[in-house]
Amino acid sequence: MTDSTSIAARRFSDMHPGFELVHAEEAAVPVSWLTLELLAQERRPLPVVDEFVLRLTNRGIDQVAAIASVLGLDDEAVQAAVAQQLSAETVDYRPDRRGGRMVVLTPAGKRAVTDLSTTTPQRVEQPQSFDRLLWEPTSHTSSELINNADTKQQNLITLPSRRTYDVTTDDITARALNHLLERQSRSQETSVEILTVEGIIRQPRRYLPAVLLVFSATGFDDVRLSVIIDDSASEAHDTALNELGGAEQLKIRVEPSIGEPDLPPELQALRASHSTVRALQRRADTATSPDEAAGEHAGSRAPDDSVTARAELDGLTVRSIPVFEYREQLTGALENATYRFLLAAPSVSASVVTDEMVHRLETMLRRRGLLAHIAYGLGQPDSQLDSVAITRLETLARRYDNFTLSHLTERLPGILIFDDTWVNSNFNWLSYRGAATRIYRKAEGTLVRSKEFADDKHAQYVRLIEPS
Numbered sequence: 271m272t273d274s275t276s277i278a279a280r281r282f283s284d285m286h287p288g289f290e291l292v293h294a295e296e297a298a299v300p301v302s303w304l305t306l307e308l309l310a311q312e313r314r315p316l317p318v319v320d321e322f323v324l325r326l327t328n329r330g331i332d333q334v335a336a337i338a339s340v341l342g343l344d345d346e347a348v349q350a351a352v353a354q355q356l357s358a359e360t361v362d363y364r365p366d367r368r369g370g371r372m373v374v375l376t377p378a379g380k381r382a383v384t385d386l387s388t389t390t391p392q393r394v395e396q397p398q399s400f401d402r403l404l405w406e407p408t409s410h411t412s413s414e415l416i417n418n419a420d421t422k423q424q425n426l427i428t429l430p431s432r433r434t435y436d437v438t439t440d441d442i443t444a445r446a447l448n449h450l451l452e453r454q455s456r457s458q459e460t461s462v463e464i465l466t467v468e469g470i471i472r473q474p475r476r477y478l479p480a481v482l483l484v485f486s487a488t489g490f491d492d493v494r495l496s497v498i499i500d501d502s503a504s505e506a507h508d509t510a511l512n513e514l515g516g517a518e519q520l521k522i523r524v525e526p527s528i529g530e531p532d533l534p535p536e537l538q539a540l541r542a543s544h545s546t547v548r549a550l551q552r553r554a555d556t557a558t559s560p561d562e563a564a565g566e567h568a569g570s571r572a573p574d575d576s577v578t579a580r581a582e583l584d585g586l587t588v589r590s591i592p593v594f595e596y597r598e599q600l601t602g603a604l605e606n607a608t609y610r611f612l613l614a615a616p617s618v619s620a621s622v623v624t625d626e627m628v629h630r631l632e633t634m635l636r637r638r639g640l641l642a643h644i645a646y647g648l649g650q651p652d653s654q655l656d657s658v659a660i661t662r663l664e665t666l667a668r669r670y671d672n673f674t675l676s677h678l679t680e681r682l683p684g685i686l687i688f689d690d691t692w693v694n695s696n697f698n699w700l701s702y703r704g705a706a707t708r709i710y711r712k713a714e715g716t717l718v719r720s721k722e723f724a725d726d727k728h729a730q731y732v733r734l735i736e737p738s
Contacts, residue, residue, distance in 0.1 A: 279594030425704030553579035621704025649681030
């Protein structure tokens, strides 16, 4: 299972040429959840000329020429409307006594006229989301929003509001609401037309979950932020956030990478570069479309390039690991490790050691024959250790004999090992999100698929975690 933040980071990691993705963080867009008092009426998708053909026919004006004269139109326009209503079975076009033809309402036509005449404006209440960063109404529903307590519990980065005051009726127009309604009800036969916004009854503050991507320029000092909402990059939110100060407003700073922990020379010589890995990943993530596949003969069709690229990627035993992949690797390790799992990290945060992660750890620990080790501290100050997160891990260690938890004071690099895979990196495995300070560095690292090297590293850390 891959979380939405990792998916967004992978999908949009190359969206800014000349910039590198440094970090992906869960964020929250401020929203006002409005209860609006509206003057509205039901709107029927009946063309204006067709509507007046029915209304005038009902009043006894039943000749095409006469209807055209009243409406100030030519006969052809009215004849087209009559033909349309003939198809809808609301009128008949019958011979009259003078040798011509007249328009006559059918029972369905009479009901249509009645419906038209009884459509009157009504005062209604309607819930409506209002994006406070864009300062405009949006189509998000209440179930998509979270409250302030949720943002604090999840340690989300709260994006700024364009304005600090409450929304007024001057900020939300009938035209804007009708535009949203039209997009939502294209498949329906009827919809509501909003005439005026009479007032705002309530407007509690809510938040829309999003992903914030942090990019750093290659070769010069510049930080660019991108907001991902509903799995799509929102240029409008990027622009609004930049106008409000961007990275400076959010106190985001990107500092130089501290580099990857030392890698043995023989592995360094085999290491596939970042550009090689990304090229393969882009091919692997681009599957052949159904139309392309259907247009080729099964017997002569070449293998899907995405399948080929995936196989090539899986065949790399030593390769660079992009920023967005660290969280995927950790999740994959928890879900797929069969006989060993070892993780060492300098700091620990309750934003990472969540109930969900504890559940995944516990599920892994129930696998027969699996041994797990987690070390934290690694010579860093205790101020970087979240007591809530430590308590969660200690509780788990007391419950499972195959899990050893240790606080190491030796200065060591972080590490992830699962089965025969070793990830050599400075990535903060247990504190990659929710940090009090928003100082980010690009994590650099290498994924090594080798039992020999994984065994050596595993033995080195186990000797420290389980001293004799």
